[in-house]
Amino acid sequence: MSKIVQGRGRGHDGPAALNRRDLLKLGAAGAALAALPAAAPEARAQAVKTGAHIVIAGAGAAGLSVASRLADRLDGAKITIIDARKAHYYQPGFTLVAAGLKPQDYVTSTTAEYMPQGIEWVEERVAEFDPEGNSVTTESGRSIPYDFLVVTTGMVLDYAAIEGMETDRIGQDGLGSVYHSPQAAAATWQAMSRFADEGGRGLFLRPATEMKCAGAPLKYTFITDDTLRKRGNRGKAELIYAAHNKTLFSVPIVDEKVRMLYLDRGVNTIHDRVMTGIDLGRKVGIFSTPDGGTEEIGYDFVNVIPPMRAPDPVRYSPLAWQTGVWARDGWMEVDKATLRHARYDNVFGVGDIAGVPKGKTAASVKWQVPVAVDHLVATIAGTTSDSAYDGYTSCPLITQLGRAMLVEFDYQNNLKPSFPGVIAPLEELWITWVMKTMALKPTYLSMLRGRA
Amino acid sequence: MKDLDFATLLSVFQEMMGPLLWLLVLLAVAGIAAFLFVLVREGGLKGGRLVRSELIGVAGGFMALVIMAWVTVSGFTDAGGPVDWLLIGIIWGIGVVGTTILAYAVMGLVAMMRGSKRIA
Numbered sequence: 001m002s003k004i005v006q007g008r009g010r011g012h013d014g015p016a017a018l019n020r021r022d023l024l025k026l027g028a029a030g031a032a033l034a035a036l037p038a039a040a041p042e043a044r045a046q047a048v049k050t051g052a053h054i055v056i057a058g059a060g061a062a063g064l065s066v067a068s069r070l071a072d073r074l075d076g077a078k079i080t081i082i083d084a085r086k087a088h089y090y091q092p093g094f095t096l097v098a099a100g101l102k103p104q105d106y107v108t109s110t111t112a113e114y115m116p117q118g119i120e121w122v123e124e125r126v127a128e129f130d131p132e133g134n135s136v137t138t139e140s141g142r143s144i145p146y147d148f149l150v151v152t153t154g155m156v157l158d159y160a161a162i163e164g165m166e167t168d169r170i171g172q173d174g175l176g177s178v179y180h181s182p183q184a185a186a187a188t189w190q191a192m193s194r195f196a197d198e199g200g201r202g203l204f205l206r207p208a209t210e211m212k213c214a215g216a217p218l219k220y221t222f223i224t225d226d227t228l229r230k231r232g233n234r235g236k237a238e239l240i241y242a243a244h245n246k247t248l249f250s251v252p253i254v255d256e257k258v259r260m261l262y263l264d265r266g267v268n269t270i271h272d273r274v275m276t277g278i279d280l281g282r283k284v285g286i287f288s289t290p291d292g293g294t295e296e297i298g299y300d301f302v303n304v305i306p307p308m309r310a311p312d313p314v315r316y317s318p319l320a321w322q323t324g325v326w327a328r329d330g331w332m333e334v335d336k337a338t339l340r341h342a343r344y345d346n347v348f349g350v351g352d353i354a355g356v357p358k359g360k361t362a363a364s365v366k367w368q369v370p371v372a373v374d375h376l377v378a379t380i381a382g383t384t385s386d387s388a389y390d391g392y393t394s395c396p397l398i399t400q401l402g403r404a405m406l407v408e409f410d411y412q413n414n415l416k417p418s419f420p421g422v423i424a425p426l427e428e429l430w431i432t433w434v435m436k437t438m439a440l441k442p443t444y445l446s447m448l449r450g451r452a
Numbered sequence: 453m454k455d456l457d458f459a460t461l462l463s464v465f466q467e468m469m470g471p472l473l474w475l476l477v478l479l480a481v482a483g484i485a486a487f488l489f490v491l492v493r494e495g496g497l498k499g500g501r502l503v504r505s506e507l508i509g510v511a512g513g514f515m516a517l518v519i520m521a522w523v524t525v526s527g528f529t530d531a532g533g534p535v536d537w538l539l540i541g542i543i544w545g546i547g548v549v550g551t552t553i554l555a556y557a558v559m560g561l562v563a564m565m566r567g568s569k570r571i572a
Contacts, residue, residue: 101525402530422535430526430536437524442467451463 047075048381055136055146057126059083061091061362061448062351063152064114065369068450071116073377080120080144082136086111089182090441092362095216097185098178099223099401100193101437104186114448126153129317131344148346148376151332153314155212155352155360158307163277163286165304174200174283177304178220179212192301196227199236200300203285204267208244208274209307209329212352212360215395215407217241218248218258220303225265226400239266240297242273242287250358251413254397257426261399273297278304308360310353319347321355331355336411337388339372345379348372357411359393362440366447367392392416396436404432483554490560501563505556512551513544 054070056063059081067081093107115121124138135145157179159165170177171187174195178185195202202224206217221241228234241248241262248262248269249255262269273295277286285297308329314320315330319341322333332349333342336356341347350372352360371387378385391411396404406423408416417425423432446452465473491497520543521527531537 400530402526403532424533424535428532430528430530430532431539433526433530434520434524434539437526438468439464442464445467446460446463449463452460 047073048377049075050077050380052147052380053078053080053145054148054150055144056081056150056152057136058152058154059085059111059121060152060154060351061444062365062369064111064448065365065450066150066152066350066373067119068116068448069369069373070376071118072450073373074380078120080122082122082124082126082138082144083111084123084125088114090444091212092440092444094178094182094185095219095223095398096437097182098176098188098192098220100189104182107182107185116450126313128313129319131318131347134346149348150372150376151314151319151347151349151353152351153311153353155308156311158309161307162275162304164280165278165306166280169280173280174299174301175280175304176302178216179305188303192224192227195237195301196224196231196233198300199233201298202237202239203242203297203299203302204240205242205273205275205285205303206244206305207307209309210326210331210360211305211308213395214249215397217303217305219398221267222265222399223401225267230401239268241267241269242275242297243269243271244274246271251409253415253426254407254409257405275304278302314353319344319349326355336391338375339368339389340375348376356391358391358409361393361395362444362447363392363394366452396432396440398433398436399428402433403428403430404436405429406432406435480550483550483557486557486561487553490557490564493564494560501556501559505552505559508555509548509552513548516543516547
C-alpha cells in the first residue's frame with residue numbers, strides 16, 4: 001500500500017486552548033530564545049532539477065528530516081519513503097514521561113503529520129536490501145528500485161537477549177523500562193513512584209552494545225534519587241548503578257563529573273556488569289562479570305535497558321560493517337564525516353543505524369541530516385560538497401528534577417558548548433532544564449519539517 | 453554550535469506555541485501602539501498613572517515567573533548558577549515592562565473614554 005501525501009499535516013492547528021503547553025509562551029519566550037540551539041542558516045540555493053528516484057528506508061526522526069530537506073532541495077525527483085509504522089514517538093521525551101512530569105501523549109503523534117508534500121509513502125517494512133542491484137524489497141515482496149538510497153531504519157531493542165524479560169510486565173513488581181514505548185515509560189513511572197514511597201533497592205544499568213542516548217540511564221538514576229528525596233524517603237533506599245565497563249560515560253570529562261555527582265548523591269556504582277537475565281518473580285537481575293561468571297543482584301525497582309542492534313534486514317545485508325566493533329550488531333558501514341556508505345556510493349546511512357563512533361540521539365540526527373543531504377544533492381548535481389559531520393551530539397543530562405547539565409561533545413571527546421561563557425557545560429543548571437522541557441521538542445519538530 | 457538563524461527560531465516558536473505566538477505578537481504590538489497613542493494624545497506621561505502602572509507591572513513580573521515555573525514543572529530553588537539568576541531576571545523584567553506598558557495604555561484609554569463621555 002502506498003500513497004502520495006498531499007500536504008503537510010499540522011498536528012497543533014486546532015483551537016488554542018489555554019493549557020500548560022500554550023502558556024509557556026507568556027513568560028518564557030525570551031528565555032527560550034536565549035537558550036535555543038539552532039541550525040546553520042540554510043543556503044536556500046535553487047532546487048536541483050533531477051529525475052532521480054531516491055528511496056528512504058525508515059520514517060523516524062532521520063527519515064522524515066531527510067525527506068523534508070530533499071523535497072526542498074530537489075526539483076522533479078521521485079522520493080519514496082518506506083515505513084509501516086503510523087505512530088511517531090518523540091523519544092527524548094520518554095524520560096519526562098517516566099519522571100511523572102509529562103503525560104504519555106506528550107511523546108506520541110503520527111508520521112503523517114510530518115510527511116512532506118509530494119512524497120510517496122509505502123506503508124510497509126523493508127525486508128531486504130540489495131545494494132548491488134540498487135533495489136529494496138518490502139515485506140509484501142514488492143521490489144523497489146532506486147538511484148539513491150538513504151537508510152534511516154533506526155535500531156531494534158533486543159529484549160529477547162535478556163533471559164526471563166517480559167515486556168508486558170513492565171510497570172508490575174518493580175519492573176521498569178523507559179525505552180520500550182510511551183506506554184512503558186508511563187508504566188515505569190508508576191513502578192518508580194511506588195518504589196519512591198516504599199524504598200528498598202533501586203537497580204540501574206545500561207547494555208554493552210551501542211545505544212541511543214547513553215545519558216538516559218544516568219538521568220533516570222538521578223531522577224529516581226531526587227523523587228526519593230522529595231518524598232523524604234531517600235534514607236529508605238539504596239541505589240545501585242551497574243556500569244557495563246569501567247566508565248559511566250564514554251566522554252572522559254563527563255564520566256568524571258558523573259562519578260562525582262553519583263558520589264554526592266550516594267549512588268553506588270559497580271563496574272563491568274552487563275545484564276544477561278532477570279528473574280521477575282524473585283526480583284533479581286542477573287549480570288555477567290569480567291571473570292566469565294554471573295552475579296545476581298536483587299532489586300525492588302529496576303530500569304531494564306536491553307541491548308540495541310541494527311534491524312535484521314540491515315544487519316544481515318551487505319550494508320553492515322563486515323569487520324570491527326560494529327560488525328557484531330550490524331550497524332551500517334558509513335563514512336563518519338559524510339554518512340556515505342563505504343562501499344556503495346549511492347547509499348547513505350543516517351541516524352541510529354549509522355555505524356559511527358558517537359551519538360545515537362536526535363541531536364546527532366539534526367547535525368547529520370544536512371551533511372548527508374548536501375553530499376547526496378551534490379552527487380546528483382555533478383558537484384562535490386565539503387560538508388562534514390564532526391560527531392556533534394548533545395544531551396541535557398538531568399541531575400535532579402529542575403536541573404540539568406548541557407553536555408555536548410564530538411567524535412574526539414571534545415566538549416562543544418553551544419553557549420560558551422554563558423551556559424557552562426558541566427554545571428547543573430535550571431536554564432538547561434528549561435531548554436529540555438520547553439525548547440527541545442519544538443526544535444525537534446522543526447527538524448522533522450526540515451526547518452531546523 | 454552554528455549560527456542562529458531567524459527562520460529557524462521562528463519555526464521553533466511556531467512549533468512551541470502554535471497560533472498563540474501570533475496572538476502574543478499582536479498583543480505586544482497593540483499594547484505598544486496604544487501606549488504611544490495615549491502618550492501623544494496626552495502630550496506626555498501622567499505621573500500618578502505611571503506609578504500605578506509600575507505597581508501593576510511588578511505584580512506582572514512575578515506572574516511571569518509563576519507561569520514559567522508552572523510550564524517548566526520546576527521552581528526557582530532550582531537555580532544553580534549565575535545564568536539561571538540572569539534568566540530569572542530577564543523573565544521578571546519582560547513581565548514588568550510588558551505589564552506596565554499594557555496597564556498604562558489601558559488606563560489611559562479608559563481615562564480618555566470617560567473624558568470624551570463627560571464632554572458629550
